Every structure is written in structure tokens, then in C-alpha cells.
Amino acid sequence: MKKIICLAVLAFSFSLTGCVDNPYVTEDNYLDRPYAGKSWIVGLKKQLALTTNSVVINTEITSDNYYNNYSQYTKVFDIPQIDYFDPDVDRLQASIQALREMAVYGLETVLPKDEKLTQSEIAFMHFCKGYSFLLAGELFVGLPTTSLGPVASSQELLKLSVSSLETAYALSEEVENKQAYALLLARANYRLGNREQAKQYAQLASANNQLLYKVTFDGENGVANEMQNATFDALPNRLAPLPRLDFLDPKFFSVGVPASDQKAVALAKVEEAHLILAELAIADGIVDLAKEELYKVLQIIQTRPTMMVDDSREKRNGGKRDDYPLTAVGVKFDAEAPVREGLVLDRQQGKVKVYTVSGTSITTDQIAKASSIDEVLYLVYLMRQEVFISEGRRLADLGIKYPISQIEAGNNTHVTAEYTKALIPAFIPLDYGLDDFSVDPVTQEVTMAYDMNRVLVTNKTSPYVMPILK
Template identity: 50%
Template sequence: MKKLALYTIVITMLGLGACDVLNPNVTGDVYVDNAGATSSWMNGLRRQLALTMNQVVVSTELVSDNYFNNRTLSSKVFDIPQIDYFDLDVNNMQVQIQTLRTMAEYGLSTVLPKDSSTRDSLVAEVYFSLGFAHLLSGEIFVGLPATDKGGVLTPAEHLNTAISNLDKAISLQSNVAEKAAYTLLKARAYYSLGDAANAAKFAQEAMGNTALLRQVKYDGANGVSNDMQTYIFSSVNNEFAPLPRLDFLDPKYYHINLIATDQKPVTIVKAEEAWLILAETQISANNLDAGRTTLKNLLTNVVAQRPTVQLDDSKETRNGGNRKDYPLTSAQVKFDAEDSPKSGYVLDRKAGPVTAYTVSGTKVTPSLLDGAVTQDQLLYLLYRMRQEIFFAEGRRMMDLGIKFPVSQTEQLNNSNVKDADIKAQIPSFIPLNRGMDDFTYDVTNNLVTMKYDMNRVLVSNKTSPFIFPFIK
């Protein structure tokens, strides 16, 4: 009889309350025949989803222009960006995503079929988890195996597998909100594949619920805290610092009560994405009026309806230590040297409570959209909205066209890994030497100037095969 691996027993049997205990008497057969096996397996799978999102959000936010690692032991080179196949964080990312995939596969093949009480909704959730693992594999990596020591699948192969599993989840799921979430994830997969027709089709199918929000929850009391919340708010030191033009969106995660019991969830998919996908298909096809209208409807019908809170963030001093010149008052901001100064982007947190956007926020307005009359102008605002709306959710790196390599651990144990698989995808238009996070602060005039406006850089390179999936 096959004995389950240590971490699998820990995760599945103990759920959120994990500890490092190995019971040599617990075998696969004993476990799956046990009453309540499905329930404990689902707890473990949900826990693994939370752990996976911790790794995804922290690592990809650092690689992007959203956040700078101002202190922590997290990667000191992702900000460059430098993504080496031998980097421990690259391997950690692969391990978490692959663990989510293998746990979902084992649940479908072994645990759930032996439990007569298993409901369709639970099977649907496992298919969702499997589909989501493949979606992340396709979005984040240049390629990944889908089996132990198997061939390295391309992003497109992972994305198509994600769609297949999401279809199964949709067919089994009776909960309307869950079904809509799975449908919107399908649209996201088609988006990454560059399939405008299907991306628009499934985005529109998900538009019926303007409050759609699928999140992963954390439980600090039982050892699964939101790592991003720790780094941007709960730590005594301010570990991660946002790009000053995004300062108004920080923190998305925070605690008001006890840290362990006040862990904020992280969004996996939300209604906003449906409008963003549809608008991009329209603008990319030069249907500019339609795209503009879709984005204006997004602002009015979805973003404006999302909750905000007034938060005391007076302890925030950006005191991480690697860089000490972050503005702390209501400084004006220029997105790059050619831009005109803008107000309201950097907050004076000592002056009183600040607004925290718990789901989505943006400073793009209907009037800005009305003033955008060319495709490039609308694409620029669209990608500003994507960056601001998905802020701190682990999505920006993909919009920049950056992908992780297969890890060295995989290469050393899998003869199918080729030299091309261990090289990160960093497009040539991405500034190096931490340029994406760089700025100057004119203290005398209280003016912050970004070195690069990356959304302007993206639009200038819109024909690159790594970005703007619907521009041919």
C-alpha cells in the first residue's frame, strides 16, 4: 500500500491547522477509505490554493513595476528584473503551483471517487483548482511539465488544459456565482491565448454579476497568513514599497483587529476583468467608441460600487531601508519626465485616515476616456486601469510580458527539460537595473518623477509577441 508523502498527510488531514508530523501507519488506502476523507482533502486543497497565491502574489509583484523590495528576505533580484532558473524563489513558485495541480489530480482520481457522499459542487471545485493550476502554469512560466518527470508543456498547452478542466467544473457547478467565476477564468485563459472571439464571448457571459468576486481566504490563527499583507502593512518594518504613482492604492490588505484573526483575502477573479477583456478586444479591433463605452461602464457599474474603508495608516514611513527617499506627504507625481504633474497619487498618511480600496481602485476617469481618441491613447488608459484594478493581486508581471523559467531542481531531475526552458522571458523593452521601480524626488518642489511610464513603454511596443494579445 502506498504511503502518502509527509506534506500531503499534513495538509489533507489537518487542513489549516498543519504541523510537521509523519504517521507511518497512515497509508493511502486507510486514508481514502476513512469517513470524511473528502472533507479533509478539500480543506487541504483550499489551504494549498492559499499557499500558491502567497507565492504568486509576492514574487510577481516584485518582478513588476508595482512594488519594490525595500527590506525583506524575499528575492533581491526580481526587482532588476533578474529571474534565474537556479533562484530558490523560482523553484518555490513552481513547487506551489505543481503541488496544487497534483493535489487536485489525486483528489479526482482517488479521494473523491471512494466517498459516496461527495457532492457535484465539491468535484467542480477540484476541477476548478486543477484548471487554475494549469492557468497559472501557462501565464507565469515559459513552460512546465504536467506530470512527474514529464515533457515540458508550452503555455498554450497549459491554457487549453485549463479551459478543459474549467468546462468540467462549470458543468458540475450549480452555484451561479461560482459558475460565473469559472466562466470568467475561461475568458482569461482565452485572453492569454490571444483568442479574441472566445475571450469576448465568455467575458460577456460573466457580465451578469457586476459584484462577482472569487477570493482565497487566509487564517493566521492556524498558520496560513496573507504574506502580502505582512509585507505591506502588518510588519513593523514597511517591507515592500509601491511605485509612488501607485501609492494611493496601498495597502489593499491590512489589519484593524488582531493580526492573526484579521487576514484579508486575495482575489483570484472578479467582475472587472470581464469588462477589461471585452474592451481590449474592441479597442484592438479599432472599435474605439465601443471600447471607450465598455471602460466607462466598468468604472460606473463595477469599480464605483466596490467597497472602500477609511484606514489609519499613520505608522507607514516606507522605512524598509534599501531606499529612503520615498515621499511621505501629498507630493505631486509625473509618470515620466515628459508628463505633467498630477495630484492625489501620493497620500499624506499622517494627516488622517486614508481610503483603502479593498477590491478595486483607479484614477482613470470617464473624462480621461473621453479625451482618448486614438487606439494608442485608449490602450494606454486600458493598461493603466488593468494595473490599478489588479494592483497587489499578482497580475501585472504577465501584462509586462515576463515569464519565469523552469527551475533548476526540475532540470536536474527531468531529462525532458531543454536549455530553452531554463531561460526567463524578459522582453527587450523592459528596463533593467531596477529601472521600472526608479524615480527622483525633488523635495524642494515636492515633485516625484518616475523614470519610466511602463504603460507608455508597453503601448510603444504593442506589436511585440509578448504583450497585447489581440494586436497582430
């Protein structure tokens, strides 16, 4: 009989989930135990948290959101340099595939043995399967859909995501979970360029103005929020945000002992529904309707919780770059842009406001003044960047995708050379350009080397970005 490789131990919380290789616990006697299915759900929740950690850290560094200003984490994704032999590529791929494999095992092997599982618990397993395919399709040029199986393209992976998420949506008995699955369906269809389906599910999700679906962490039992550690708990703070995003950092923080205060990460929130609907309106050439959706996003953000947090330990002094602004200075989004105030905070002057779910620099006045399609589209993507910061979402908007790892390629005969090359669109600046800025020696004003949202709008016809416009 086969040993259980990953055994979820049912306890009071998923914090006690563990992987074991126990010669006395075989697959058969595990599956025959009471509540085997519920314990597997516990294990899936842990893997969801671990996968989220891997996705968020690696994609935030690769994007223009954060710079790794320390020796921890990847040393080259900031360039961006993405090699198939990079161990961080392999770890990211493995974390997504582990979530898929655990969900599949739960559905195909555990579920038939445990009749006590509820419809919502079964729906959660389908969600985990669908979410793993969604991450795979957004972040990789392609991945196998089974162990050592044929490679599916990013588009094929997204279609598989839709299939599993539709099942999760149909099975779910809890209204808020159903709405969250609808939003993820809107996201997957958005990436596929399926306008009608994206609109349908975004409208379903938008019915709940406070929709927020989160993954939780447990620092006391080895499942801490790694983005919180990188931007707040660890000293020196390891990741430094793009200066124009300074006011949004940190999204996650601890009060007291960090291990006992680990903040959750949003996997789905209603702001995205309205941002998708805004972009759909732009695709139809209806600028005023797009602006109405952006106003709704602002209204929702105003209802999201904020906290005043002591962040005086933050010195942006990891070591690689020592010119990050530490006081309130003006910022230019690029050399041609006007100076904007209030985006860089002086953390030594007292507690700073922390946006725990969503924040943005965009105002109603900016939305009102936007008149052309490109002006409103720019606001959509700036808002997407600001709303989703620290959640691992920016990279897909930039059109960058990771390759299949060398370990997979070396063991899987289905992997061809095309899948071992990263996708970095030609409009992405190299040599650390995504994170680059300069500081005026007299005024101390900061000028970003590139306004990537402006670059995205300029390149909106590229096949790699803004899929709903195609």
C-alpha cells in the same frame, strides 16, 4: 502500502489542514474513511492559499508595482534578474505544481473512493487543476504537466487550463462559482489570443456586476496573507509601491490583532470581464465601445467597499531606498508627462481611504477625452495595473516569464536548455528601471523613470504582450 504525503484533516475550517508523514495512516485506510473527499477539498483550499501567497509576493516584486525595500523576500527580482538556480524560482514553481498535483490526486484517487462529493466540490477540484495550469502558462516559459514528465510550453499549459476550467464550469451547480469559472476561462482564452471564446466567457461573467471570487486565509493557524504582512502588518513595511500607485497601498490591512484579521485576495472579479471586452473592442477598432466598457469598470469600482484606515506607521523606510515620498506631492508618470496630484497620500494627516477590492486613478473625463486606439489602450492597461495591484496579475501584462528551476532541470531529463532561461522582453528596463523614480529637490515632485503602460502601448505588436490584439 504507500503513506499519504499530504493528508487534509477535516475540521471546522481549512485552517486545520496539515501535511503529515504518519506510519499509521496509509493511503488505503485514509481513502476508506468517511468524508475523505471533503477533507481533501479542505487541503486543496489551504494549498490554494499557499500558492496564492507565493505567486502574489514574487510577481508583485518582479513587476513595476512594488519594490522590495527591505531584506525580506527576493533580492534580485526587482532588477529584474531571474535565474533558474534562484531558490525563489523553485519555490514559486513548486507551489503551483503542488496545487496541480493535489487537484489531480483528488480527481483520480480520492473521488472514486468517495461518492458523497457534490458536483460543486468536484468542480472545485477541476478549477484548482485548471487554475494551476493558468498560473503556469501565464508565469513560466514552460513546465512539466506531470511529475518529472515532458515539458509543456506556456501556450500548451494555457490550453490545458481551458480544458479543466471548461469541466469546472460545466459541473458547477452554484451560479456565482460558475460565473467565476467563466471569467477565468475568459482570462485563459485572452492569453491564448482566442477572441471569440474570450468574448463569450467575459460576457457570461459580466452578467454579475458584483462578481468576486476570493481565496481566504487563516493567520491563527499559519496561513496568513503574506502580501498583507509585507505591505501593512510587518514593521517596517517590506514592500514599497511605485509612487504613482501609492494611493492604492495597502489593499490588505488588519484592525486589531493581525492574525485574526487576514484579508482575502481576489482570484476573479467582474472588472476583468469588462477590461477584456474593452480590449476586444480595440482589437476590432471600435473605440467608442471600448470606452463604454471602461465606464462600466468605473461604475463597478464605485460600488466596491472602501475603508478609512490608520496607516500612520508607514514610513517607506525599509532601508534600501530612503527617498520615497511621505507627503502629498505631485507625480509625473515619466519625464514628458504632466504633474498629477492625489496619487501620493500623507498618512500622517489622518486615516486614508483603502480600496479593498479595486481602485483606480482614471476618471470619466479621462475616458471621454481619449479618442485614438492607443489612448484608450493606454487607459485599459493603466486600469488593469491599478485594479489588480497586490493580486499578482501585472507580470503577465509585462510579458515577463520565469524559467524552469534548476532542481527540476537536474532531475527531469525532459527539460532542455531553452526552458532554463527567463523571458524578459527587450523593452523591459533593467537595473531596477521598472521601479525607478527621481525627486525634484525643490518642489519634491516625483518623476517616474518609465511609464510602463506607455511602453506597452508602444510595443503592442510584440509577441509577448497584448495577445488579443494579434
